[in-house]
Amino acid sequence: MWSLQYLKDVFRRRDFDFDNPHLDLDKFHPQLKIFLFFNGIFFNNAESKLRFIFPAVSSSLAVVDVVLELMFMHHGLSEKDYAVATESFCYCVIISSIPIVNLSVLANKAKIINLLGQMNDDFKYICRLDQNYRKPFFHGQLLIWQLCYIWFIFTSIVASMFLGTCIVKLIYQSLFATQNENMVRPLAFPVWLPKDDPYRSPNYEMFLVFHGIICFDLIQTFCVFIYVIFHTLLHYYYLMKLIFLDLEVLFDGLDESVSRLSPCNPQRIAVQLTLNKRMKRIVNWHTSVLRSVKLISSIYGPPLVFQVMCSSIIICLIAYQIADYLDHGKIHFLFVLLFFTACIQLWIPCYLGTLLRNQAFEIGEACWRSGWHDTPLGQLLRSDIIILILRTQQPVSIKFIGLPKLELETFSSIISTSYSYFNILRQY
Template identity: 50%
Template sequence: MTVLTIFRDIKSFVNKDGYDFERPDVTLQNFHPQLEIFFAIKGIFFNNHRSMKRFIWPALSAFMASAATGFELMFIWRAMTIKDYAMATESFVYLMILGSVYLVYYGVLSNRTTILTLLGKMSEDFRCICNLASYRKRFIDGQLLIWRLTMSWGIFVTVVAILYVLNTLLLLLYQYLFATLDEHYVRPLMFPVWLPHDDPYRTPNYEMIMIFQVALILVAMASFGLYVPLSLHLFMHYYKLLDMIMIAIDELFVGLDWSVVTLHVTDQRRVDVKTELRKRMGRIVRWHQSVFDSVEAITSIYGAMLVYQVMFSSVIICLLAYQIAIQMSEGKFNYLFVILFFGAVLQLWIPCCIGTLLQTKALALGERCFYSGWYDTPLSQLVRQDLLIFIMRTQVPVVIKFIGIPELELHTFSSIMSTAYSYFNMLRQYN
């Protein structure tokens, strides 16, 4: 199988080329099968909710993260003692990544009922919207975009993990094939290691540490690596639901006979039109309220992790940039740290960008409703009060906010990046 074939298969997978978008039974489960898989890894089972087996991987991950946290604290202390600031900053970055493991699992496992309810609402959205001809295509296009974004992040995280392992194995292979005894090479590890009163690079220490580090990469992928696409998916679903509300507003008076306004209030034709109008308006209001409730629910699930991101992203980004700068000043270029730096910036930008998109789109609903053509049709008399209440409701913004953090938007991202740059300059001056 050639590299070109692999890329073609990945592209086909990301674009869902094998999926029948016209099938009548499009559901959340068959369009986004990754959701149940990802949540199962996090300890949420959908077929057997109370199975104790769901705690196996979270417990194992927490245990390994705790052990690794203890080691990283020891490495930081050792690095500061010998004034090896490159090792200290690298170990601190990994310590911050390990801290996210506990928060991600805590948020998911402590909100199991909320997650199941939320996914039930999303499944209901699929069943309802896919049966509405005028909404279906735009909704499916939006879901395809969500699939592409989440799979792209998954591919990115997988590539980073593979590069960490592959880079170490290639260095090890080079030493076995080409290095001579007088070159005094030390067998490479993925992360810096130090042991008191022992050599971590001797057998069997080296082999055990290597296996442990590979396992830690899997833990990081299954926790923080899945947290980003899951939160992205959930927030983007309701961003796309706002698009459906836009369509519903545009079609509020479409296909209805405006002449019934002149009829008596008890006339059946007028009653039927008014009932249809109320049905359409009710759908708009239900979807709009669902966005508020669901965004609040998602924020409660990942609130602790969002606080952690906002508090420590500036430090992590600063230290990664500092590590890259130190190595470049020594004539080295660590591409893994450059990729990790890009990932650190991206994981912060994603929720901030979605927060801005949600807020902008939600506020635009009021303007769309005002210019929906109600002034051109007498039918507006039948729902005038409903329109007025809805427009007033749209003035309340949809925001991603949790206790202890500001509203997540692009301004928040800009502020954190500015803080990271200030920390970076301070470290460089101290150095």
């Protein structure tokens, strides 16, 4: 019970000092740099050659497995065993994303370090503001912290289930199966060798260990890839919430009568400087959001393009496998879990893209409703407000060459396409 309570306290960060004015990104989210370490991003010694070791090993193993899966798929098609062929093709496409993610991150090392530096500056600045700003911002950061652990646990369960079911079946065969059952020792993925039996020793043990390494590789890749995307996007989503707070108090506490004074009057100049300072922070935050979302798009654009292009085919084939098992009176639990995972890993960036888009448009509406036309002080900021409203009409979205805007409409379109492919396969 004590350990369970401890985990709850860590999950909710009950022992964390949210009122500390010296907080930064590393203190609140130490897991961010730890996860990026496995992608080859070092922060203490950014140019160290050692950073290439893990991504190189990870990508090499993924390439080997892709080649093996292609061989298994070809064998399945030759034997007209379409279940094995489609399953091998699914794994081939999924595992192909590992080197794409690793190469994309390594190629954009400087951009990632720059992005985290900007997020750290936001942290330090907001920590010095009053509770009206700190409270909503840290509420969002706590949510990011909790989502990180939920996502890590979920991806770990999905990947470990493939290896775990093999171990459970192997234990059953060792303890309870009889010699008359003629059971084949289980593996996580389908295997085949042209002139050898993959299930004999030591082939079986080698494939079992290799599949375990691939499962760990998938945890590391997909957990970090999706986590960094939703962490950074949610960070700027909650930063935009602070813009609403600034717009609500844009004209508060200022003397409206100075608008009738001469532009050279010291009182009017003081009010003008205060308004300019408030507007400057709003513009700086909005510019930071636009610049950072563009930076995120350039970093993770290639793997997102691959993800969007292949998701409709993968979801279709997984659903086909599930339906085929159901036709034979069986339920393939792993494929059901994989189907849910394939959908959610696509839904997350699309949902966050919609959140950012809507939030950005609402900033323009909030700027219009800030009361600038109801106060004489509005004429002092009229041109600035018009420019900000025009800038907010520019959609804040994840865009890359060959990539449609990541929004819920994109997710809906991909699912619809997958369903169409699924019906065609079933008819065939």
